[in-house]
Amino acid sequence: MDFARDVPPYVAKPLELLPFRALMLAPARVGDPASARALARPYRDVAARLLDWIEQGRAIADSGPALYVHEYTAGGLTVRGLVGALAMSRRSASMADRAVWPHEAIHHEQAGELADRMHQMDLNPAPILLVHHGVAELRELLAGVTRARPEWRYLDRSGQRQRIWAIRDADLLARIGELLSETRCLLADGHHRYAAYLRLQQEHPGTAWDTGLAMLVDQDDTPLFLGAIHRTLPGTTLDGLVDAARAAGASVAEHGRRRALGALDSTHLVLTDGATWHTVSPGDLDRDAAVSWLHDRVLPGLPREPMRVDHHHNVDDALAATSASSPAVLLPSPDFDQVRALVESGGLLPEKATSFQPKPSLGAIMRPLTDA
Template sequence: MDLATVVPPYVAKPLELLPFRAVMLSPTRVGDPASARALARPYRDVAERLTQWIDRGDARADGGPALYLHEYTAGGLTVRGLVGALRMSERADTLAERAVWPHEAIHPEQAGELAERMLQMDLNPAPILLVHRGSQELRDLVDEVARAEPDWRYLDRTGQRQRLWAVRDEQAIARIGHLISGSSCLLADGHHRYAAYLRLQEEHPGTPWDAGLAMLVDQADTPLFLGAIHRTLPTVGLDVLVEATRAAGAEVTSRSRQEALGALDSTHLVLTDGETWYAVAPHGLDREAAVSWLHDHVLPRLPEPPPRLEHHHTVEEALTATSPAAPAVLLPSPDFAQVKALVESGGLLPEKATSFQPKPSLGVIMRPVNDG
């Protein structure tokens, strides 16, 4: 199996989100698959391409630098967060100094490819998502900003409802900076982009690459939904998978499809090849995430490792890919407090362990790196 093994460095406190001058696709372009052409190869032409899109009204550039409050609604869930250029130039030496906590390892070559792509584009095309628990004072300030008329509001092509406020008042920016400076954030989405930001900062210190585009979401205010990412295991027989699971010390019980799916909760996993179903009750899931238990205790006990793991964001997607030649492991949703406690004690989850949803549509807000 091709596993991620490298943990990127940790950005140090104070957490800083710096104002920048955003570029945004027009409402009719946000979420349109055809808009990906603006950010496609050759990457060195992206800056010129965006300028052309701005000239013809398919994109817009904000008139000046700002912090942005971005609120989006998708599938009945509303998320809002502060968007700015995250200062990346200081590294943490101790646990207490860490401002940003990745919870997955990364593939260095993938991070390197993303860094080269952003360098050629001269652009951060989308924010990484950071999650924290802000103070009541910060929530009150965000509420105050959100009570004003948005600078931009629209329904994009995917059905996401977008609202954005540009925060330009220097006192408000300074107050936000003070209130977030001591935050410790879980990196919810964008581990490879975060690593690419760090690489670009190391290669171009003292330039605008000292920062990278980020969105800071308060999990106590408008929480992201934390879902599981399920697995299918090509070439692994279900009987072999069940034997390895029992050898790992779990109670494995044959169930009907309905009973097995009904047992999928914080204490159970499900194994199936689409025809036969098992509910799995590992010991110790109060101390360990189910996905970690699978990777640390079950997969190493297989006689031969699968050539790859296939990842699926929904049970339905996983079951569609399931067959006797590729059984599925359906996982319970992780617990946010458990994930946070794990990473803040210095631990990590396996690659693609969590799915924070919903994510904002591509093109709502981008950062030209050398544009102030």
């Protein structure tokens, strides 16, 4: 199995989110899968293609640089984030000066492919998501911004409700910068894009590639939902999983489907082949995440290595892919503070360990590098 093992470098304090001139798809095209063709191959033509779209009214370029408050609602959950160009040129020398904390390893080759693609496009097509516990004054400042009428407000094609405010006042931008300077944040989504940003900065220092598009969400204000990503393991068996879990010191019990699924919580996993159901209690998850225990203690003990690990963002999708030759491991949702404490003590989670939701629709805010 080809697990991600590379750890991207850490961006150092002070955390800086800098103004940029946003590019957006027109409201009728945000969230429309057909709009993805604007960002499709050949990537070297994307910048010119988007200029054509602006002339045709299918995309919008802001009038000048700004930081943006982006508030979006999906499935009844509202998320508010501060969007800017994240300064990437400083690398941390110690744990104490780390501003951005990745929580998953990455595949170096995948990050390189993304870097090459963005360089050809001259574009950051979507922000990475950063999460922190913000200070009260910053929350109050951003709440004040959102009391004004948004500059863009619409329901997109996917059903997300978008509201975007531009912050251009120099004094307000300066105060926001001061409040952000000592922030340390968890990289919630976009680990490979973050690594691609770092590679592009290293290859093109002193240019617009010194920064990368990011959205910073205050988990104490409008928290992202943190869900589990479940696994199916083609090529192994349920009996092999059960034996490996017991060998790793867990208590394993067979139950019916309803009881097993009802036991899926912060201290239990569920193993199933669709016909037989087992609950698994590792017993020491107060010190470790369930997904780490699975990858570090159980999978290495399987009598037959799976052909691959398939990932599923909800239980129904995982069970639809489950069979006698592809058993499922249903994982409990991790806790934000547990993940943060783990990474700030020097640990990492396996790839695709967490699912921060909802993410903003593609095209709501992009950053052209030719105009940065």
